Amino acid sequence: MTACIQKDSLPETEPFSHRLLRWWKVHGRHDLPWQHERTPYRVWVAEIMLQQTQAGTVIPYFLRFIKQFPDLKTLARADQDAVMSAWSGLGYYARARNLHKTARICAARHNGQLPQSPDELVALPGIGRSTANAIAAQAFDTPVAILDGNVKRVLARHAGITGWPGRSAVERKLRAEAKRRMPATNAASYTQAIMDLGAGICTRHRPQYRSCPVASDCFALHNNQTRVLPAPRPKRKRPLRALTLFLASNKNGEVLMQKRPSTGIWGGLWSLPEAGDLDPELADGSSTPGMTMHHELTHLRLEITVKKISFAPGRLVAESPSQRWMKPARALELGLPQPIRALLEDQ
Secondary structure, eight states, X not given: OOOOOOGGGSOOOSOHHHHHHHHHHHHSOOOOGGGTTOOHHHHHHHHHHTTTSOHHHHHHHHHHHHHHSOSHHHHHHSOHHHHHHHHTTSOOTHHHHHHHHHHHHHHHHSTTSOOSSHHHXXXXXXOOHXXXXXXXXXXXXXXXXXXXXXXXXXXXXXXTOOSOTTSHHHHHXXXXXXXXXXXXXXXXXXXXXXXXXXXXXXXXXXXXXXXOTTGGGOHHHHTTXXXXXXXXXXXXXXXXXEEEEEEEEOTTSOEEEEEOOSSSTTTTOEEOOBBTTBOGGGBOSOOOOOEEEEEEXXXXXXXXXXXXXXXXXXXXXXXXXXXXXXXXXXXXXXXXOHHHHHHHHTO
């Protein structure tokens, strides 16, 4: 068994940031769409999209979103349905609602611009401390450290920090290490570099240590702990929620769509009416027993039963701002949960 090598006994080398920046100039990502051009607005939109989502998935959504909403003022003036539609399929829809809220706040209070201070940024909807620092570093070259998932993994391994990074005590240690490594200049490049290191080299599984520019003094590598650092999230069982929805149609080939409340699952998206929101006795008797779909959310498992019903002439549900009859093709232009989109595409 190999003896544990203490961090202080690892070889002295040049600063972490110097090695990382030299590696990044050659091997880092330099062609991400939010890097060209690197405006505060584009950086902000990208950072919100990158919360909980990998860059490869984000890129096509980012390009479409920026084409539709090229600047903050355009986004602030937009209808929420248009914003949710542009976000549809990317998931974690509270991000889109908060993005829209922040745009309107900035238009009203900050002359249509994002504030430069991390403390002012973190006061805006949907912007936590790490995201605020990432925006400040990449958009304004402010030397503040970030702690996204990739960076936490790099620091936990390199500094030998045990425990799940989601715990406050562990996060404090990681933040101290992040600050200690942060260079006084080149904040934007360094921030991108450490994210790239985590995304491409110091990966969760099979890290490429032979290509790592900071491997010489990595605690986890020298102690054979890359598989156990960082510690995983403690396992928890996600609850199962049953949801009954009605796919209601009329003689015009339209379906009844309902906008969900701004809070709760699929907040602010258009979906099918839920049991309790629609009286099935209004149907003409041609309802089906229902089909069942399963859908996984981060914190919840959904068992969705969809019942088809047809409405007889003269017995239609009245429309309202949150409930409308529309052709399936029109519904598909709205912001929809992924399982509802898949269902309507089959109609």
